[in-house]
């Protein structure tokens with residue numbers, strides 16, 4: 001064990017109401033929006049396959065040229081209420097929006113920079129409109145903030161000289177001021193999603209990020225912060241040098257999921273953030289470059305996250321004009337239609353304390369001791385679903401969520417192990433079988449105490 005002074009601040013897992021709400025939300029919408037949405041991955045007629053929000057570096061564009069995009073930013077199609085209604089219909093309970101991505105452009109009128117929405121043809125407080133509209137639909141809002149800032153003259157990747165150190169001290173003050181400003185301006189926000197914290201400059205400032213997390217949480221009770229914000233004094237990120245998680249949840253799952261059989265991951269809160277194309281967070285004009293995930297693929301990721309006590313944050317990249325691609329609108333509808341019928345296996349659900357089986361994923365409602373959800377993605381050819389529950393568990397009845405009054409045939413194989421027969425399932429979509437137990441699924445709740 002190393003002596004770590006600037007490691008974890010909050011005892012995890014948090015059991016306060018704000019964190020319980022974060023946990024029960026399960027499904028969120030990520031929004032990546034900034035100046036990069038204007039060129040959309042194309043520069044001087046050339047299409048760049050790399051992530052569109054990195055076009056400045058992949059096309060080798062000067063900061064002056066890139067920053068002049070600010071005078072073109074005029075999303076005439078932006079309608080925050082329409083966005084919020086689409087998100088509501090999709091079934092998300094929270095949304096995380098880029099207030100400032102690596103380019104440094106701020107979607108809110110910041111008093112600490114002119115490189116912001118106020119100095120664009122649009123001019124209005126776009127971020128404020130977004131938060132108000134999403135909150136009006138009952139959707140919690142968290143704010144993404146990139147510490148890495150290509151625009152700011154005091155940004156330094158490494159601190160090699162006294163001049164570097166002085167510059168970065170100014171950058172740290174700027175960062176703290178902007179974050180306090182965001183929490184002042186938007187008191188209803190629930191969390192901060194930090195990014196751009198992998199460089200040496202930040203890893204050398206573990207004490208600063210420790211004190212910053214404390215100050216932000218003192219100012220904004222209940223604030224939920226991702227592990228990506230932090231480095232300890234040895235430069236260890238996400239987890240401190242003794243392997244203790246920092247922030248409030250693990251946010252290392254970017255465009256990747258844990259092994260579905262992994263139960264270690266269930267011990268902490270965590271979130272997977274996911275793109276619809278393979279690697280585009282910002283709007284890209286050309287979606288033929290890579291595989292585009294289908295609704296069923298994305299639903300399976302959401303279900304897998306829930307089954308392992310994680311949240312799923314699905315990304316959308318609005319165009320420079322402020323609307324969504326038709327593919328994104330279609331996916332939001334398809335996912336929403338599924339959520340309309342099956343969200344009881346997602347909201348306020350988590351790890352059931354059971355080993356994953358081949359047909360799909362177990363989830364269990366956090367408020368229920370005797371009801372287990374089976375979300376099926378792979379129908380067995382004989383229509384019989386093998387379920388291995390905890391020893392001593394007895395199934396009272398099992399039924400399709402879509403047909404609650406028709407009990408399915410059961411065959412007990414051994415203590416706590418059954419076949420559930422569901423031969424006549426017509427749907428082509430993933431579906432849910434509900435198991436109701438005779439007795440409290442004690443092992444699961446015992447395990448819950450352990451986490």
Ligand SMILES: COc1ccc([C@H]2[C@H](O)[C@H](O)[C@H](C)N2C)cc1
Nearest residue numbers: 032051053101195196254273281
């Ligand atoms: C160098 O590899 C990177 C760096 C930053 C990212 C950024 C993306 O732009 C997006 O904001 C994602 C959440 N973040 C990690 C992704 C991959």
